[in-house]
Amino acid sequence: MSNPMFLLPFVLGVLLTISGGVSVAGSITDYLSPMERELVDEMNFARTHPHQYADYLVAMRQYYRRHFIEVPGEIAIETREGVAGIDEAIRFLRTVQPVPALIPSPGMSKAARDHVQDQGPAGLLGHSGTDGSQFGMRLNRYGEWLYHTGENIAYGQREARRIIINQIIDDGQEGRGHRRNLFNPDFRIVGVACGEHENYRWMCVMELAADYTEKNG
Numbered sequence: 512m513s514n515p516m517f518l519l520p521f522v523l524g525v526l527l528t529i530s531g532g533v534s535v536a537g538s539i540t541d542y543l544s545p546m547e548r549e550l551v552d553e554m555n556f557a558r559t560h561p562h563q564y565a566d567y568l569v570a571m572r573q574y575y576r577r578h579f580i581e582v583p584g585e586i587a588i589e590t591r592e593g594v595a596g597i598d599e600a601i602r603f604l605r606t607v608q609p610v611p612a613l614i615p616s617p618g619m620s621k622a623a624r625d626h627v628q629d630q631g632p633a634g635l636l637g638h639s640g641t642d643g644s645q646f647g648m649r650l651n652r653y654g655e656w657l658y659h660t661g662e663n664i665a666y667g668q669r670e671a672r673r674i675i676i677n678q679i680i681d682d683g684q685e686g687r688g689h690r691r692n693l694f695n696p697d698f699r700i701v702g703v704a705c706g707e708h709e710n711y712r713w714m715c716v717m718e719l720a721a722d723y724t725e726k727n728g
Contacts, residue, residue, distance in 0.1 A: 540615050546671065547620070547703045550715060553671040554701065555612040557604075557679065558694060564679075565604035571676060572597050591683030600680040603690070610696040616718075618653030618725045619702025623716035625649050626664075627706040634709030638662055650702075650718060658721035661692045667711040674715060697721045 540548050557564045574582045578593040590596060626649060629640050638646055646662035665674045678689040692698065702718035 542617050542620055546705050549671040550703050551615055551701060553675045557675050558610045559612050561604045561607045561609055565601050568597055568601045568676060596680050596682045607694060610694055613701035616700045616702045616723050619650055619718040619723055620704055621653045622649040623702045623704035623718045626716045627704045627714060631706050631708045631714055654723050654725045656720040656723050659697050660720040663689050663692050663717040665715045666708060669713045692719055
């Protein structure tokens, strides 16, 4: 596990909001908070415009000092890979092909909410629920996932862009599993929930699936 204070999510695993919780794609997203909608937008911007998104990492690179990130006004954060990690992520974004935007799902967002409400008050980490559930099981409470599914979790960060930048860099994570989830072209559906966390103040859960059938149809 990477240093959670660097805000990197665990691995298994732009719809631009116009107003009123309606995305450009026409999906009604009133069940998402403004922060959650922003996170969906950010994921989709990275997926559909990876070459442009690389510029955000280039801007972040200036704050790297050896293995520390020193953003003015913030506590210095230690990384495992240092500048080599962000440079590798920039090269990835410059060469990867765009993938389609994700479609928000009410049911999958409810499953993500369950995990936030389970972990947050107790200050827990990871993909397992206190009832022994894994993310696929939680998704099937509100519908049925098909083909492939995954889950990314971010702890400690409340800014959508920083969350996605951290997941793309995936510092210290063998195989870059968070990044693979984000740019997996097979994933078409997303559910998101964010909330308070006892130890890391904030957490966001992102559920991903190739297809999903809501229980309400």
